[in-house]
Amino acid sequence: MPSSAPAAVLPRLRLLLSFLAPHRATMLLGLVLGLAANAAGLATPMVTKWVLDTLGAGESMARPIGALLALVVVGAAITLWQWRLLGTLAERIVLDARTAMITRYFRARLAELQRRPGGELVTRVTSDAALLHQASGSIVGLVNSAIALLGTLVLMGVLDLFLLGCTLAAVAVVAAIMGALLPSIGKATTAAQESVGRLGGTLEGALRAIRTVKASRAETRLGALVVAEARDAAAHSVRAARTAASVWTIAWTGIQLAVIVILGIGAWRAQRDLLEISSLIAFLLYTFQLMGPISELTQNVTALQAGIAAAGRIREVDAIGVEATAPVTAPVPAHRTAADAGGPILALRDVTARYGPDAPPAVRGVTLEIPRRGHTAIVGPSGAGKTTLFSLVLRFLEPEHGQLLLDGRPYDSYTHDQVRARLAYVEQETPVVPGTIRDNLRFAHPDATDAEIREVLRAVRLDDKVDSLPDGLDTPLASTEVSGGQRQRIALARAMLRTPDVLLLDEATAQLDGLTEAALHECIRQRAAAGAVVTIAHRLSTVLDADRIVVLEEGRIRARGTHAELLAGDDLYRRLVQALRIAAEQDVATAAAP
Numbered sequence: 202m203p204s205s206a207p208a209a210v211l212p213r214l215r216l217l218l219s220f221l222a223p224h225r226a227t228m229l230l231g232l233v234l235g236l237a238a239n240a241a242g243l244a245t246p247m248v249t250k251w252v253l254d255t256l257g258a259g260e261s262m263a264r265p266i267g268a269l270l271a272l273v274v275v276g277a278a279i280t281l282w283q284w285r286l287l288g289t290l291a292e293r294i295v296l297d298a299r300t301a302m303i304t305r306y307f308r309a310r311l312a313e314l315q316r317r318p319g320g321e322l323v324t325r326v327t328s329d330a331a332l333l334h335q336a337s338g339s340i341v342g343l344v345n346s347a348i349a350l351l352g353t354l355v356l357m358g359v360l361d362l363f364l365l366g367c368t369l370a371a372v373a374v375v376a377a378i379m380g381a382l383l384p385s386i387g388k389a390t391t392a393a394q395e396s397v398g399r400l401g402g403t404l405e406g407a408l409r410a411i412r413t414v415k416a417s418r419a420e421t422r423l424g425a426l427v428v429a430e431a432r433d434a435a436a437h438s439v440r441a442a443r444t445a446a447s448v449w450t451i452a453w454t455g456i457q458l459a460v461i462v463i464l465g466i467g468a469w470r471a472q473r474d475l476l477e478i479s480s481l482i483a484f485l486l487y488t489f490q491l492m493g494p495i496s497e498l499t500q501n502v503t504a505l506q507a508g509i510a511a512a513g514r515i516r517e518v519d520a521i522g523v524e525a526t527a528p529v530t531a532p533v534p535a536h537r538t539a540a541d542a543g544g545p546i547l548a549l550r551d552v553t554a555r556y557g558p559d560a561p562p563a564v565r566g567v568t569l570e571i572p573r574r575g576h577t578a579i580v581g582p583s584g585a586g587k588t589t590l591f592s593l594v595l596r597f598l599e600p601e602h603g604q605l606l607l608d609g610r611p612y613d614s615y616t617h618d619q620v621r622a623r624l625a626y627v628e629q630e631t632p633v634v635p636g637t638i639r640d641n642l643r644f645a646h647p648d649a650t651d652a653e654i655r656e657v658l659r660a661v662r663l664d665d666k667v668d669s670l671p672d673g674l675d676t677p678l679a680s681t682e683v684s685g686g687q688r689q690r691i692a693l694a695r696a697m698l699r700t701p702d703v704l705l706l707d708e709a710t711a712q713l714d715g716l717t718e719a720a721l722h723e724c725i726r727q728r729a730a731a732g733a734v735v736t737i738a739h740r741l742s743t744v745l746d747a748d749r750i751v752v753l754e755e756g757r758i759r760a761r762g763t764h765a766e767l768l769a770g771d772d773l774y775r776r777l778v779q780a781l782r783i784a785a786e787q788d789v790a791t792a793a794a795p
């Protein structure tokens with residue numbers, strides 16, 4: 202937990218100021234308006250005294266009353282302007298922070314993003330950013346209220362120095378108590394925000410796995426875990442609220458006691474003609490007014506502390522590494538050259554990669570060429586490195602050693618975007634993206650026409666299903682409404698919508714319905730005739746379909762060849778095929794069961 206020692210406050214305050222700096226001109230205007238409103242407020246008791254004095258002297262009260270009314274109107278107009286200005290500014294600051302975080306999340310390197318719980322990243326954008334709202338106004342408020350406090354005290358001094366001395370003593374006591382209590386509010390607020398972040402992380406993970414949670418009858422257990430984080434946040438917030446209540450009570454009571462003392466001393470001085478009654482009344486009005494700047498100071502310091510903690514959490518997002526947007530070496534021309542066209546579309550040269558500096562290599566010394574046409578299947582036991590190979594090709598992971606080449610040119614000479622533009626990827630657990638069926642299909646190619654969409658829907662045999670929906674392609678798609686097989690067919694259709702150079706297909710391990718399996722094979726065959734298809738194969742039919750098969754084991758390529766060659770020459774492959782065959786037979790038996 203960040204310390205709230207005064208030494209640590211300054212750099213963290215600077216962190217908060219970094220969000221406000223781009224808007225310093227607006228903040229300055231807000232400050233000037235606040236000062237003008239303060240001046241109007243400060244003048245009111247003095248004009249009240251003027252009214253009382255004219256009353257005593259038997260003069261007309263029209264001018265002082267007119268001045269009082271003018272002060273009220275001008276003060277109100279200025280305050281309205283300031284509130285609107287600072288309110289708009291606060292929302293802009295929140296929006297800026299949110300935009301920066303969202304942009305960073307989407308540009309982040311996959312591994313770095315996946316290392317953090319999704320829900321926690323979400324709370325930084327939602328609740329932490331919202332705390333900047335009050336904090337942005339609090340700096341202006343702090344300066345304003347400090348000046349109002351000073352101005353009030355100066356005018357009190359003009360009226361009666363002796364009474365001012367009494368007031369200062371009361372203010373000093375109140376300030377000392379507040380100074381002792383306020384840091385603990387900051388500490389509690391920071392801790393509460395951290396708990397809310399953890400709550401978001403756990404809750405998001407739990408909701409994502411809700412089927413397993415329910416099937417494991419773990420609702421109560423997991424619910425209690427999430428509620429524990431909520432309780433933790435509440436406990437810290439309650440501590441902050443209780444301390445704030447004490448601060449308020451002390452400030453209020455202190456001022457009220459001061460009023461009584463001042464009333465007593467003032468009356469005693471007035472009796473001895475040391476003070477005019479009108480001055481005593483004006484002084485008392487100022488004493489009541491003191492509550493305004495003092496409570497504003499308290500509120501602003503509290504908001505500032507919450508804002509400082511939030512700014513720290515938001516700035517942590519800057520530490521998430523992003524993918525490079527420019528090629529490491531000289532960029533390549535947009536279109537491949539004739540000389541490039543002959544070789545393999547993809548090549549891996551002695552590639553070794555790992556997920557962390559201390560993790561063992563997930564792939565080791567892999568050298569592999571993917572021809573421009575045909576189907577390459579990758580098989581291997583669980584944990585062999587098949588997904589890692591795809592991650593390298595998709596540039597989710599950078600090799601620690603070795604090189605990947607696209608069209609004979611190193612990956613380093615392309616941007617991430619250029620590489621991915623040449624690939625299509627169907628995930629194993631193909632997720633539905635937010636939006637309608639059309640949005641889902643056009644996800645990789647936003648400019649695809651309806652005619653193209655219809656064609657791929659027909660190819661994956663989803664055309665009848667979509668036609669039967671009242672809103673057709675415009676039907677919003679929630680992941681719960683489509684079966685696993687339908688989801689995979691939507692993903693296939695998305696991949697088939699345009700012709701990428703390489704289709705990467707991580708086949709579902711779950712049993713596929715006949716329709717999906719047929720669509721899958723048709724898609725692979727169709728694409729393999731025109732371009733390269735690489736599958737992580739989990740079914741026998743896919744392996745049998747492949748032109749060449751690569752056997753991975755413990756991150757290394759153990760064997761490669763055709764099905765017949767590998768059956769004859771590789772023991773692990775024989776065992777894998779045997780397992781797939783058993784799985785395939787089970788599928789048939791399940792399908793045949795009544």
Ligand SMILES: Nc1ncnc2c1ncn2[C@@H]1O[C@H](COP(=O)(O)OP(=O)(O)OP(=O)(O)O)[C@@H](O)[C@H]1O
Nearest residue numbers: 556557560563581582583584585586587588589590
């Ligand atoms: N994000 C990650 N962070 C750390 N280690 C990982 C990560 N992903 C995979 N690994 C490790 O890398 C190795 C290769 O994993 P990979 O997912 O590539 O295997 P796979 O062949 O696709 O397995 P499966 O068939 O079970 O999906 C494994 O030892 C795995 O534990």
